[in-house]
Amino acid sequence: MKAKWLGLALVSAAVAAGCGEGRAIFNVDVYSFLKGTGRDTIPYLVPGLSGSGSSIPQKINLPGAGSSIVDSVRALGTVDLINSTGSGSLGLQVFLAADSAGTYNAAALAISVPAKNVSPASTTPDTIRGDLSAALNALFTKSQLWIRFGASASNAGLTPLQGKAALKSLLLTVIIKDKFF
Amino acid sequence: MRTPFVGVGLVALIVGGAAAADAQGLITDARRVGMGGLSLSRTGNLARYNAAYRAVAARADRRGQPKLTIPIPLGLIQFFHDHPLSNISNDPAFNHDSAGFNPVELLNTFLNPPLFLEVKKAPTPTNDVVFGIGKDSLRVNLGLTAALVPQDQFGISSSSRPLDPGIDIRGVRVGVMGWLHEEVQFELGDRLLGFLADSQQATHNTTYNVLVHGIVEGGLAPTVSYAGRVAGDTAMGLYVGGALHYYLGVGYFRTDGTGGDSIGNPIFARPLNPVAQTLTRYSKAGNSLGHGVGGDVGLALVTGPIEIGVGVNDIGATITWPNTRTDTAFYKDSTVAGNGPAVGYSRPGLNHIETTTKLPVSYIANLAYTVGNTTLGADVLNTGRGSIVHVGGEQRVGVIVLRGGVARDQRKRLEFGWGGGLRFGGLGLDLGFWTHTNSLSNQRGITMATSLSIY
Secondary structure: OHHHHHHHHHHHHOOOOOOOOOOEEEEEEHHHHHOOOOOOEEEEEEOOOEEEEEOOOEEEEOOOOOOOOEEEEEEEEEEEEEEEEOOEEEEEEEEEEOOOHHHHOHHHEEEEEEEEEEOOOEEEEEEEEEEOOHHHHHHHHOOEEEEEEEEEEEEOOOOOEEEEEEEEEEEEEEEEOOOOO | OOOHHHHHHHHHHHHHHHHHHOOOOOOOOHHHHHOOOOOOOOOOHHHHHOHHHHOOOOOHHHHOOOOEEEEOOHHHHHHHHHOOHHHHHHOOOOOOOOOOOOHHHHHHHHHOOOOOEEEEOOOOOOOOEEEEEEOOEEEEEOHHHHHHOOOOOEEEEEEEOOOOOEEEEOOEEEEEEEEEEEEEEEEEOHHHHHHHHOOOOOOOOEEEEEEEEEEEEEEEEEEEEEEEEEEEOOOEEEEEEEEEEEEEEEEEEEEEEEEEEEEOOOOOOOOOOEEEEEEEEEEOEOEOOEEEEEEEEEEEEEEOOEEEEEEEEEEOOEEEEEEEEEEEEEEEOOOOOOOOOOEEEEEEOOOOEEEEEEOOOEEEEEEEEEEOOEEEEEEEEEOOOOEEEEEEEEEEEOOEEEEEEEEEOOOOOEEEEEEEEEEEOOEEEEEEEEEEEOOOOOOEEEEEEEEEEEO
């Protein structure tokens, strides 16, 4: 851990006059960990008024930042809401935890994507954008974390609302801002 | 887990840069600081590197050469005020568990002891470093810092003569000189260089490493030397000097190798997989002595107000070690990656073989001009790792002395010195300022040196 920390601190500290504020910024391509695993889709089926769906948790490897302080984490991603039948609205949630089971806890909610209307046999693009819950910042100092996606759907008609949300990209920008100097 | 090999390169960068900045050695005399590191006295570089200067008479009346100079360590007072010894274990600067701990600052403190007061710190570098991390990708963008990644070999080296007792009879001197040569050089491997300097993406099954070369050797050298005036008088004379050394090597250790981190496929399958290999040659104290012959020559010309000198040291100083042992060492640790146990072994190689080492040739060229109460001077010193140039002077006005100078270090950076002093009879108080750049920034800080001199 010390070696990792030293490496991180040195990289962060080895800076020259110029732009920025002397931060270490990790752009973690979360989608690359999900692509091709089947865990990048969240199937849903809502025969009644409302329902939910979930993806399978996926482990994400991180560099590990030791005792460094994570200043903020920002998410930016795109997702296609591929609706087969029915019409209504669909919202997504991103859960993060230190282990797989933890992603099912309510406290693991990192970001909620506002619900978007969907219609039968259509694909609706959506974005995941915003700062993650600060309570989860400490997760990003570890060498790994788990991620899970959830979907909350509301059915506006009598036809079951069915489809899947397919993640197309997700980048987490982790900003570490220690008192290096 | 993915940053150690980045750290390896940057540790090298920082050490290299700091070492280069420190290549002129720790100067404890505020007078020299005030002249940008220029030494006009006989006790400085001139006597060490120019064999003729042993015969050149001191000119205390003109340049004020003190018998003793005592640095006033205001920087240490400030340092221990900021970092009390009673609380050193909890000091964020030294406690690696603290978020305020900065290994770069610690390293810089070690390499550049805060003897003198830092009146202007080099501006705090502010550059974001961006990592791009994916399931099977890693890239780092150091921003402007990338320009500081050393492209060539860098390191620390010195060749010193820690003792030199002898008997001097009419210019001929017979003595036994102690000699010591140490050198550590690093060079970033091409892959690591591209990764750090050009933000190249990390590639599969690749080792990111630093090439390392280190040597330390020392011994004694019975010496016969001569220094004397061959023409003219004290006001205008030509001095020559020469020394013949028979080097007796007591011991040496030399290692050449590489160290770094090996990345697997996929990249993070084996994220931390340190690898190192070295070839080591050594002759321990107690083995047969190394031996070799070398010499120094020097020339100094004093023509009234002008003084010119040239000196070359350790010419042809090749040491033959008749009883050398060689070892090879290999290390690969896969424990962290869960890819098997650590592997490390050392295999003895050939023994009792003959090897040679070579002391670096050092040279100095100096010029001084004294007119009235003004002395101007310049020197070029090369100790085997690039030239350092000093140009400076001092002006005496009654009891006041004003000084100024400029130096170009081995990184070809210009640094400036200025200062002054007061002298009352046999006691002088001097103050000098010197700009400096640290290894991570091109902007300068200013150090203030203070010292007392007894004449």
